[in-house]
Amino acid sequence: MILRLNPASGIPLYLQLVEQVKHAIETEAIRAGDQLPSVRKMAEDLVINPNTVVRAYRELEQEGIIELKHGAGAYISNSVVSRTKLMRKAQGVVETAVDRLESLDLTEDEVRRLVENELAARKSVKPAKK
Amino acid sequence: MEPWVIETHEIEKSFGSQAALKGLDLQVPTGSIFGFLGRNGAGKTTTIEVLLNIVKPDRGTASVFGVPVTDTRQSVVVRERIGFVSEDKELYPYMTVSQVLRFTRPFFPKWRADLEKRYLDMFRLPLNKKVSDLSKGMRSQLMLLLAIARGADLLILDEPTDGLDPAAVEDVLRELVSIAAANETTIFFSSHQLAEVEQIAEHVCILDRGRAVVVGALDDLKARYQRIQVVVERELESPVRWVDGVEHVRQEGRTISLLVSRNVEAILHQVRSLPGASSEQFSVGLKDIFMETVRNN
Numbered sequence: 001m002i003l004r005l006n007p008a009s010g011i012p013l014y015l016q017l018v019e020q021v022k023h024a025i026e027t028e029a030i031r032a033g034d035q036l037p038s039v040r041k042m043a044e045d046l047v048i049n050p051n052t053v054v055r056a057y058r059e060l061e062q063e064g065i066i067e068l069k070h071g072a073g074a075y076i077s078n079s080v081v082s083r084t085k086l087m088r089k090a091q092g093v094v095e096t097a098v099d100r101l102e103s104l105d106l107t108e109d110e111v112r113r114l115v116e117n118e119l120a121a122r123k124s125v126k127p128a129k130k
Numbered sequence: 131m132e133p134w135v136i137e138t139h140e141i142e143k144s145f146g147s148q149a150a151l152k153g154l155d156l157q158v159p160t161g162s163i164f165g166f167l168g169r170n171g172a173g174k175t176t177t178i179e180v181l182l183n184i185v186k187p188d189r190g191t192a193s194v195f196g197v198p199v200t201d202t203r204q205s206v207v208v209r210e211r212i213g214f215v216s217e218d219k220e221l222y223p224y225m226t227v228s229q230v231l232r233f234t235r236p237f238f239p240k241w242r243a244d245l246e247k248r249y250l251d252m253f254r255l256p257l258n259k260k261v262s263d264l265s266k267g268m269r270s271q272l273m274l275l276l277a278i279a280r281g282a283d284l285l286i287l288d289e290p291t292d293g294l295d296p297a298a299v300e301d302v303l304r305e306l307v308s309i310a311a312a313n314e315t316t317i318f319f320s321s322h323q324l325a326e327v328e329q330i331a332e333h334v335c336i337l338d339r340g341r342a343v344v345v346g347a348l349d350d351l352k353a354r355y356q357r358i359q360v361v362v363e364r365e366l367e368s369p370v371r372w373v374d375g376v377e378h379v380r381q382e383g384r385t386i387s388l389l390v391s392r393n394v395e396a397i398l399h400q401v402r403s404l405p406g407a408s409s410e411q412f413s414v415g416l417k418d419i420f421m422e423t424v425r426n427n
Contacts, residue, residue, distance in 0.1 A: 007328040010356070010413025012349035040311040047304045049163050049332045050311035055349070120411070 001029045005046055013048055017056035022065065025080050032081050036066060036074040132196045135160045135284050135316040136181060141190035143176055143340075150176040151187070152340035158318055158333070163310050165331030165348075166320040169424060172337045174320040175217055178288050182214060194284065210238065213277030215270070217288040223262035227255050227272060240281035249275040252301065266293035274302065278309065285309070287319040291326060299323075303330050328416045338424045348416070357414050358397065360386040363406025373400055378422040389414065389422045 001024045005016045024030045036042070039057065043050040057074050060066040067077045101111050136158035143151040150173045158164045168174050179185035180192050183199045192199045197208050221230060235241050250257070253271040261269065270293055277285055285306075291299045307330055309315050321327050327334060328348065336344040344351065355377075362384050370386075372379065375393030379386065390397050401409050 008325060008415045008417060010352055010415045010418070012352045014349060040308070043307045043311050044304055047300060047307055047329060049330050050307065051162075051332050052349075 003046060005048065007048075013052045014055040014059065017046075017048075017053065018059050018063075021056070021060060025065070025076060026084060026087050028084070030076055032076050032078045034076045036076070038073055133160060134158060136192075136194055136318060137196075138177075138180070138192040139190050141177070141180060141187045141192060143173075143180065143185065143187045150340055151180070153190070154337070154340065154342060156335060156342065156345075158316060161310070161314045161316055162332045163306065163317045163330050164319070165327035165334040166318060166337065167322065167324070167327055167334060167420060168320075168337035169322065173340045174337055175288055177337070178214075178286055178320065181286060182209075182212070210240075210280075211283040213280055213282030213285045215273040215277050215285075215287045215290050217292070221261045221269060221273065224260060226258050226260050227264075228257040230261060230272065230276070234276055234280075238280040242279050242281050245281075246275065246279040249278065249305075252305075253298075267295065267298055270294055271298070271302075274305075278305070283313075283315060285315060285317045285319070287317065289321060290319055291321070291323060299326065306330060324417050324420055334416070336420055336423060343423045344419060351419060352413065352415070355389065355391050355414050355419050356394070357412040357418065358388045358390055358394075358401065358409055359412065360388065360401050360404065360407050360409045362386065362404050366404070370400070370404070373397060378425075389418065 001021075003017065003020045003024070005013055005020070007013060009016070021030075021036070030036075036057070037045065039050050039053045042053045046053075057066065057068060060074075061068050064077060065080055065083075066074045068074050098111060101114070106114070134157045136156060138154055138156040141151050141154040142149070154173070154177060156177070166174055166177070176185060180187050181194055181199060183205060186200070194208055195211060197204045199205075199208075201208075222233075225233065231246065249255075249271070253268070253275065255268060255272055255275070256264075261272070264272065270290060274287070274290060277287070290306075291302050294302065303326055306317055306319070310317055319327075319331075331348055333346065334344070334348050334351070335342050346354075365384055366381075366386075369379075369381075372388070373393060373396050375390050375397055376388050377391050378389040381387075388397065398409065401407050
């Protein structure tokens with residue numbers, strides 16, 4: 001699993017780390033049962049504050065993606081397998097949708113903006129889903 | 131343990147007619163990596179000199195480890211717990227690296243020979259070279275080694291990566307992260323390199339003209355601050371009186387760019403009242419926050 005964070009981005013580093021771990025699971029770079037590096041190792045590898053790693057791991061634990069075993073480290077939980085399958089199924093939906101948008105001669109950038117605007121609009125109507 | 135390693139209250143300091151600090155309040159949490167930011171001349175070094183009791187403030191109080199910095203009876207004990215790297219990286223120029231080490235060790239009962247060796251190897255410092263013959267980068271590394279190896283509970287680093295090449299900067303940052311992960315060491319470092327602060331700092335303070343203009347946990351600041359870009363139908367005749375939370379406004383033609391720190395709902399409500407306004411929200415990094423709060427003042 002190779003992670004790359006962008007400190008200059010407006011997105012807090014711990015959230016970037018959370019997203020990247022999720023992505024690594026989706027691409028199966030890490031699998032259920034695998035152990036994540038220790039907080040210290042992760043902080044040194046990425047050259048980020050150890051507490052940023054702690055916060056990311058806690059967030060991942062709350063979402064049920066990892067299990068923190070006291071003193072033994074962080075493990076990818078078995079329940080993520082079903083999420084991975086779901087994501088793969090959803091991939092098909094996205095492919096069809098993007099195909100159709102492309103047939104309307106929209107550029108990649110326009111497609112991305114459309115999706116982002118739609119998500120933002122939904123978020124402002126109903127409270128954010130957790 | 132004290133919640134704050136460093137605490138200052140309303141510090142004022144002038145040099146002649148030049149006010150360097152104008153009521154500085156600072157609280158540095160124990161065990162944190164704290165980035166102290168500001169332009170040249172903002173008062174960063176003066177603050178550090180107050181903390182080390184090199185400079186006496188005209189008004190206000192400062193304490194380190196809960197001890198007032200002016201308490202001369204306890205100052206020896208406090209100083210033993212502080213590792214300091216000064217901005218000018220000043221060391222005895224006529225000594226060799228190994229002489230500097232031999233000279234420094236006896237002052238610190240908690241001297242860590244293992245760390246000394248580790249950093250000598252990592253920085254590849256030439257033991258037999260005189261300090262005056264070292265590059266600025268090597269002098270920085272030597273000072274950092276001296277600060278770390280004394281087993282300090284608090285590192286005060288004034289521009290610790292100044293003059294280092296990018297690879298050496300990354301080495302230093304990794305070491306700071308590692309020290310913070312291994313111990314309860316608090317690292318207070320000043321810098322004008324926003325990128326490195328953004329990378330490793332948990333808390334930041336942006337100093338501008340002797341005052342703290344932005345203070346907080348970096349993640350919270352990033353979550354709170356955002357940019358709202360507004361496009362209006364026709365150019366506004368008079369400037370808008372924005373509600374609280376708008377930190378900075380830039381306007382060019384029909385486009386208005388707002389940097390906001392809180393109160394987003396009320397601000398968006400106000401935006402919607404402008405003629406034919408459409409708006410977009412963007413997340414912002416430390417650079418945006420820095421540039422606009424510092425330029426603003």
